[in-house]
Amino acid sequence: MSTILNKKIVIPVLVLLAVFFPFMTQNNTYIIHVMTLSFIWMIGVYGLNLLAGYTGYLSLAHAGFFAIGAYSLGILTVKAQMNFWLAFLLALVITSVLGLIVGVIALRTKEHFFAIYTLCLGYILYLVIDKWESLTEGVRGLIGIPAPANIGPIKFDNELSNYYLVLVFLLLVVLVMYRIIHSLSGRTYIAIRNSEDLAQTIGISTMKNKLTVFVLSTFFAGLSGALYASFVRFIGPDIGAIPITFDLLTYLLVGGIGTLSGPIVGTLLIVWLSQFLQDLQDQRMLIFGPVLTLLVIFYPRGIVGGVSSLFHMIKSKGSQKSTTVPKARTAKEMVIEKNTISDKQVKEG
Amino acid sequence: MEILIQQLFNGLTIGSVYALVALGLTLVYGILHIPNFAHGALYMMGGYVTLTMMTKFGLHYWIAIFVSIIVVGLIGVLMERLVFHPLREAPPIHDKIAAIGILLFLEAFAQKFWGADYQSMPTPYESVVKIFGLTITMQRLLIVIAAIVVMVLLYLFLKKTYTGATIIAMSQNREGANLVGVNTNKVAMLTFMISGGLAAIASSLSAPINLVFPGMGQLVILKAFVIIILGGMGSIPGAIVGGYILGFSESLGATYISNDYKDIIAFILLVIILTVKPTGLFSKGGH
Numbered sequence: 001m002s003t004i005l006n007k008k009i010v011i012p013v014l015v016l017l018a019v020f021f022p023f024m025t026q027n028n029t030y031i032i033h034v035m036t037l038s039f040i041w042m043i044g045v046y047g048l049n050l051l052a053g054y055t056g057y058l059s060l061a062h063a064g065f066f067a068i069g070a071y072s073l074g075i076l077t078v079k080a081q082m083n084f085w086l087a088f089l090l091a092l093v094i095t096s097v098l099g100l101i102v103g104v105i106a107l108r109t110k111e112h113f114f115a116i117y118t119l120c121l122g123y124i125l126y127l128v129i130d131k132w133e134s135l136t137e138g139v140r141g142l143i144g145i146p147a148p149a150n151i152g153p154i155k156f157d158n159e160l161s162n163y164y165l166v167l168v169f170l171l172l173v174v175l176v177m178y179r180i181i182h183s184l185s186g187r188t189y190i191a192i193r194n195s196e197d198l199a200q201t202i203g204i205s206t207m208k209n210k211l212t213v214f215v216l217s218t219f220f221a222g223l224s225g226a227l228y229a230s231f232v233r234f235i236g237p238d239i240g241a242i243p244i245t246f247d248l249l250t251y252l253l254v255g256g257i258g259t260l261s262g263p264i265v266g267t268l269l270i271v272w273l274s275q276f277l278q279d280l281q282d283q284r285m286l287i288f289g290p291v292l293t294l295l296v297i298f299y300p301r302g303i304v305g306g307v308s309s310l311f312h313m314i315k316s317k318g319s320q321k322s323t324t325v326p327k328a329r330t331a332k333e334m335v336i337e338k339n340t341i342s343d344k345q346v347k348e349g
Numbered sequence: 350m351e352i353l354i355q356q357l358f359n360g361l362t363i364g365s366v367y368a369l370v371a372l373g374l375t376l377v378y379g380i381l382h383i384p385n386f387a388h389g390a391l392y393m394m395g396g397y398v399t400l401t402m403m404t405k406f407g408l409h410y411w412i413a414i415f416v417s418i419i420v421v422g423l424i425g426v427l428m429e430r431l432v433f434h435p436l437r438e439a440p441p442i443h444d445k446i447a448a449i450g451i452l453l454f455l456e457a458f459a460q461k462f463w464g465a466d467y468q469s470m471p472t473p474y475e476s477v478v479k480i481f482g483l484t485i486t487m488q489r490l491l492i493v494i495a496a497i498v499v500m501v502l503l504y505l506f507l508k509k510t511y512t513g514a515t516i517i518a519m520s521q522n523r524e525g526a527n528l529v530g531v532n533t534n535k536v537a538m539l540t541f542m543i544s545g546g547l548a549a550i551a552s553s554l555s556a557p558i559n560l561v562f563p564g565m566g567q568l569v570i571l572k573a574f575v576i577i578i579l580g581g582m583g584s585i586p587g588a589i590v591g592g593y594i595l596g597f598s599e600s601l602g603a604t605y606i607s608n609d610y611k612d613i614i615a616f617i618l619l620v621i622i623l624t625v626k627p628t629g630l631f632s633k634g635g636h
Binding site for chain 2: 052056058105106108109110111112113115116117119120121123124127131242246249253283284285286288289290291292293294296297300
């Protein structure tokens with residue numbers, strides 16, 4: 001990217017912006033509320049991004065794991081009267097362990113089978129939450145989930161403190177994602193996405209890596225779900241339904257699948273757009289559905305991908321004659337092209 | 350005993366509908382190797398178009414179904430042209446996401462255009478007949494017979510006509526079909542037309558005994574996926590047999606196990622199959 005948009009300057013500016021955001025809005029609770037919710041979604045979208053964007057496995061059970069995180073926290077605090085932070089930790093452990101069990105089985109399948117498998121799995125998770133009334137209260141939903149407990153002198157009784165709590169978690173998630181993507185593991189995942197057979201041939205244990213990613217992805221989903229439950233303090237079975245997975249997928253696709261900043265851009269854009277188009281609540285898919293399809297056809301890497309390839313084009317025009325994105329034709333060319341794109345992705349971050 | 354036979358007949362009815370939907374799905378999979386998540390939305394559109402033709406335009410049931418087949422078939426062709434054709438070289442994850450986008454759009458469209466409430470479809474075949482001591486509504490009998498007729502016609506079309514043979518050729522080997530002069534674009538469009546038409550027939554036949562609503566395709570499509578995995582992705586006889594197997598197991602499961610959890614049977618079945626054999630039953634082997 002150009003020198004003005006140097007990473008070393010941009011990232012601290014963005015973080016500062018997020019920290020001082022509530023003061024800029026003069027503590028407008030509505031805006032802070034929506035912002036906190038979108039931060040929570042972002043964490044979930046990062047989970048989906050790691051799996052679908054970097055290893056190429058489209059999991060359609062993501063909302064199911066989101067719901068498991070939320071319900072674990074809800075049930076442990078409301079029904080078992082457990083200490084909040086202990087329940088929070090346990091919720092993450094439960095989600096990850098379930099993710100591990102599911103992953104071991106689900107990851108034996110590939111491509112379409114994996115998508116269909118997880119789609120059905122998501123539906124089973126939703127049905128179980130909906131029908132297991134003695135545990136989850138069924139359609140009535142879980143009410144009265146406590147707000148996060150105090151940490152020393154810090155209380156979480158208003159919107160502002162919750163905003164900062166979620167922000168801290170989001171920053172941690174972004175940091176973890178940044179470290180993963182720029183490590184050898186991150187490149188390993190991209191290798192698996194580009195060609196699993198090839199990755200296996202050069203000695204990558206694909207199953208081990210895929211499983212790590214799957215568990216991490218469910219961990220993020222669980223974290224996002226637990227934060228959601230403690231923030232909204234009411235959960236119903238709908239949060240585990242397929243439409244939530246599709247929502248998360250829309251956020252990811254609009255922002256840019258397989259990019260580090262994509263989930264932030266996409267979620268912010270769509271969540272705020274949905275707020276402005278609130279009259280359209282039920283019909284918003286009338287717009288977002290075609291957007292999703294068109295993006296995949298014309299900008300498969302979303303807004304972030306589109307902008308970054310624009311920068312690359314401008315940059316490379318100076319040095320080389322033209323390196324516009326080549327039209328892939330043969331399988332071989334495609335692999336090569338994909339590799340260059342993922343290289344860019346890594347650099348662009 | 351009587352309950353068993355009654356339930357077997359119910360299974361036959363549901364199975365016929367499933368088989369028709371799964372046939373459309375498996376045909377498209379055979380040609381393009383994509384799981385068309387939007388197929389359930391085509392099913393739903395079929396129900397609504399037939400309903401509108403009957404209530405708004407006062408057409409006869411069969412003419413309404415015919416119009417519905419054409420309309421939904423054309424939606425299928427549009428989908429192929431506008432979405433799947435440009436994506437044919439893209440990584441597989443893109444097709445799936447694009448299909449989900451279409452699905453979301455069509456469902457929101459139906460909700461906007463026809464409203465979110467459940468609507469019932471009138472049928473000229475409401476009388477009840479008694480065969481071998483069984484009481485059967487004409488509509489259910491009609492579903493079974495019509496499904497068999499459609500399947501036989503489809504079979505004859507695929508096996509006995511030149512155009513049908515091109516579809517099979519393309520599903521066997523796309524490049525090969527192209528080499529021997531098959532216009533693959535045309536065949537892809539034709540396949541989507543047939544696939545949409547089959548979905549429209551299935552939903553128009555089953556709508557009078559179920560209901561018409563924007564989400565009516567969701568469960569059906571999930572089950573159709575289970576069926577084509579059961580019967581082998583892209584296999585036509587597999588889709589038919591799988592459809593009936595699922596129909597029977599659901600209606601028997603609802604009677605003898607639990608009515609609440611009958612929808613879960615299909616998914617448990619799928620999870621078990623894919624757990625044991627990750628590439629699906631009857632897969633052709635290799636990667």
